[in-house]
Amino acid sequence: MNLFDVYPLNNIAITKANGSYVWDANDIQYLDMYGGHAVISIGHTHPHWVKRIEDQLEKIAFYSNSVVIPIQKELASKLGALSGKPDYSLFLCNSGAEANENALKLASFHNGRKKIIAFSKSFHGRTSLAVSATDNPSIVAPVNETDNVIFLPFNDEAALKDCFAKHGSEISSVIIEGIQGVGGINIATASFLQLIRTLCDESGAVFIADSVQCGYGRSGKFFSHDHAGVNADIYTMAKGMGNGFPVAGILIAPGIQPKHGMLGTTFGGNQLACAAALAVLEVIEKEDLINNAKENGEYLVEQLKQIDGLKNVRGMGLMIGFDVPEELKNLKKKLLFDFKIFTGEAKPNVIRLLPSLALTKQQIDDFLLSLKGAIEEIVDEQKELAL
Numbered sequence: 215m216n217l218f219d220v221y222p223l224n225n226i227a228i229t230k231a232n233g234s235y236v237w238d239a240n241d242i243q244y245l246d247m248y249g250g251h252a253v254i255s256i257g258h259t260h261p262h263w264v265k266r267i268e269d270q271l272e273k274i275a276f277y278s279n280s281v282v283i284p285i286q287k288e289l290a291s292k293l294g295a296l297s298g299k300p301d302y303s304l305f306l307c308n309s310g311a312e313a314n315e316n317a318l319k320l321a322s323f324h325n326g327r328k329k330i331i332a333f334s335k336s337f338h339g340r341t342s343l344a345v346s347a348t349d350n351p352s353i354v355a356p357v358n359e360t361d362n363v364i365f366l367p368f369n370d371e372a373a374l375k376d377c378f379a380k381h382g383s384e385i386s387s388v389i390i391e392g393i394q395g396v397g398g399i400n401i402a403t404a405s406f407l408q409l410i411r412t413l414c415d416e417s418g419a420v421f422i423a424d425s426v427q428c429g430y431g432r433s434g435k436f437f438s439h440d441h442a443g444v445n446a447d448i449y450t451m452a453k454g455m456g457n458g459f460p461v462a463g464i465l466i467a468p469g470i471q472p473k474h475g476m477l478g479t480t481f482g483g484n485q486l487a488c489a490a491a492l493a494v495l496e497v498i499e500k501e502d503l504i505n506n507a508k509e510n511g512e513y514l515v516e517q518l519k520q521i522d523g524l525k526n527v528r529g530m531g532l533m534i535g536f537d538v539p540e541e542l543k544n545l546k547k548k549l550l551f552d553f554k555i556f557t558g559e560a561k562p563n564v565i566r567l568l569p570s571l572a573l574t575k576q577q578i579d580d581f582l583l584s585l586k587g588a589i590e591e592i593v594d595e596q597k598e599l600a601l
């Protein structure tokens with residue numbers, strides 16, 4: 215049987231990983247500045263994470279949400295404390311798209327409305343509502359098309375005010391990434407997020423903070439929306455939550471009431487997933503990783519800004535992007551194949567850095583040296599070609 219061919223793959227098989235490094239089948243080491251698409255939060259195969267999963271596996275891996283699962287409560291309480299939102303409730307599921315799907319649906323149950331506001335360059339996942347609220351027509355199937363989603367320009371306060379003035383009473387929710395990931399590391403301004411909060415309060419709409427990629431400490435605060443000093447009504451979380459173990463969830467503000475049967479999942483919140491998620495939070499706390507992301511992220515941005523050829527260096531914490539000019543369009547490939555460094559991209563010309571929150575200053579310096587070397591090599595190759 216063949217694999218269904220939907221991924222453009224790099225021809226590298228990763229067989230081993232540790233911290234911020236991975237190794238291929240030929241035992242060649244790579245520095246991972248991408249974290250498998252922002253998933254690796256505490257470092258690959260962290261010993262505490264491995265041990266907690268192993269210990270749990272020996273007791274019980276799964277039983278469905280038809281019985282009391284005490285480790286879910288343990289996770290909720292730790293998450294409430296570390297996120298600074300102890301009065302919110304937790305619903306557990308399995309992926310980022312599923313988290314957003316549940317958030318949008320819950321908002322609609324809550325206020326009985328249908329319209330969703332989403333923004334240009336947004337990415338919220340590939341399931342039905344999540345993909346409808348994603349600004350990429352090429353991944354929206356005809357069956358997902360709906361006129362319930364209104365797209366507005368990102369960070370455009372006038373357009374947002376105008377939309378609420380016209381349709382305020384019909385808006386069920388506003389969904390926004392605090393820092394757009396797939397869209398190319400675009401930061402929502404504090405005043406835009408504050409305006410969303412005000413307009414949602416005035417109109418009874420639900421503010422959904424998609425924190426699937428930018429959350430869980432990556433930005434240097436637990437949620438990137440925290441930088442704006444506002445609370446959302448629902449936070450969606452996935453990637454960094456399990457450090458590679460599939461687990462996701464939504465945090466729900468106290469004003470939104472549950473009803474039996476309104477949300478549900480078979481796998482969500484299973485014992486093994488909760489053990490992985492608890493291990494992540496314990497390591498984030500013990501190793502002070504949110505501060506590490508903040509401090510090392512600031513250092514990395516500062517250094518990147520001094521490199522000739524890189525444009526518009528931006529980001530918060532360890533969620534960083536920069537534009538590369540046309541002449542350097544092969545930079546990502548060169549870094550991977552010649553310098554053994556994984557980075558991410560956003561179309562057409564953005565390099566995205568989403569390393570583990572435990573990345574060290576030494577690893578940053580190694581990366582910067584290689585980055586400068588890769589740029590020099592490309593420039594030299596182009597000079598040779600021009601001769």
Ligand SMILES: Cc1ncc(COP(=O)(O)O)c(C=O)c1O
Nearest residue numbers: 309310311337338339395426427
């Ligand atoms: C901001 C954001 N939301 C949602 C998703 C979807 O997450 P998943 O791929 O786990 O469904 C992603 C994935 O990249 C994302 O970046």
